[in-house]
Amino acid sequence: MSSDADGGSGAEVAALSDKGSPGEDGFVPSALGTREHWDAVYERELQTFREFGDTGEIWFGEESMNRLIRWMQKHKIPLDASVLDIGTGNGVFLVELAKFGFSDITGIDYSPSAIQLSGSVIEKEGLSNIKLKVEDFLNLSTQLSGFHICIDKGTFDAISLNPDNAIEKRKQYVKSLSRVLKVKGFFLITSCNWTKEELLNEFSEGFELFEELPTPKFSFGGRSGNSVAALVFQKM
Numbered sequence: 546m547s548s549d550a551d552g553g554s555g556a557e558v559a560a561l562s563d564k565g566s567p568g569e570d571g572f573v574p575s576a577l578g579t580r581e582h583w584d585a586v587y588e589r590e591l592q593t594f595r596e597f598g599d600t601g602e603i604w605f606g607e608e609s610m611n612r613l614i615r616w617m618q619k620h621k622i623p624l625d626a627s628v629l630d631i632g633t634g635n636g637v638f639l640v641e642l643a644k645f646g647f648s649d650i651t652g653i654d655y656s657p658s659a660i661q662l663s664g665s666v667i668e669k670e671g672l673s674n675i676k677l678k679v680e681d682f683l684n685l686s687t688q689l690s691g692f693h694i695c696i697d698k699g700t701f702d703a704i705s706l707n708p709d710n711a712i713e714k715r716k717q718y719v720k721s722l723s724r725v726l727k728v729k730g731f732f733l734i735t736s737c738n739w740t741k742e743e744l745l746n747e748f749s750e751g752f753e754l755f756e757e758l759p760t761p762k763f764s765f766g767g768r769s770g771n772s773v774a775a776l777v778f779q780k781m
Contacts, residue, residue: 572706572711574706574711575708577706578703578706578711579707579708580656583654584656587634587635587658587661587662588658590635590658591661591662591665594635594665594666598669600637601637601662608761609698609775610637610638610641612760613638613733613758613775614641616733616756616758616777618645622694622731623693624645624646624647624648625648626647626649626693626694627691628649628650628693628695628696629652629653629692629696629725630642630650630653630696631653631682631695632653632654632682632699632700632703633652633653633659633663633677634662634663635662635663635666636659636662636667637666638698639652639667640672643667643672643674648674650676651675651677651689652675652676653677653678653679654680655679655680655681660678660679683704683721690725691725692730693727693730693731694731694732695731695732696733696734697735697736699735699737701715701718701736701747704718705738706738715747719747719750719751719752722748722752723751723780728781729779729780731779732752732778732780733758734778737772741757745776748778751781752778752779752780752781753778753779754777755778756776757774757776759775760772760774761773
């Protein structure tokens with residue numbers, strides 16, 4: 546869910562901030578925050594993949610994936626560390642992690658069509674060491690826990706746009722994250738709807754900022770800023 550500055554498709558989500566009336570948290574409720582929307586999106590992308598072999602768009606672009614992998618490499622994250630991709634979509638990031646050498650990778654999505662698509666993409670790449678599960682991160686099964694790394698590229702953004710009590714859903718997201726991530730584990734989040742300061746507030750309970758990752762800057766009217774925030778939190 547990025548602006549063009551980061552080369553991703555997620556600008557679709559951020560663009561809705563100009564439409565309708567914002568809720569008490571400042572976000573405009575949107576269909577982009579609903580499961581029905583994403584089911585329809587991934588049903589179309591699955592059909593497109595079956596017909597043309599097109600894997601679909603990469604959230605925030607290829608650079609966003611490379612940025613996260615560079616960070617993991619820089620901090621010498623073991624290749625057997627358990628990694629959870631929250632809202633994996635088409636699974637392309639899982640493929641990149643596997644190609645880099647990570648061997649304990651899990652992708653979850655609440656859309657069955659997304660998991661079907663990611664499974665097809667992974668199969669096409671000839672990879673077999675990636676686990677996929679249909680899971681609603683706000684209503685997790687008991688099997689998911691003990692991850693060293695959790696990654697979110699746009700899922701928290703989408704939850705923030707849910708028309709049905711988005712504030713409570715964000716709180717549940719933080720609770721779920723705390724449950725699945727090991728103590729001292731890392732949470733890597735990329736967002737175009739939230740600033741660094743806002744994310745620090747959202748994840749203030751049980752997490753501390755470990756590092757801010759560099760993202761593309763824009764300039765307008767003599768002022769400059771970032772269109773995307775990319776932060777690394779560590780569970781306390």
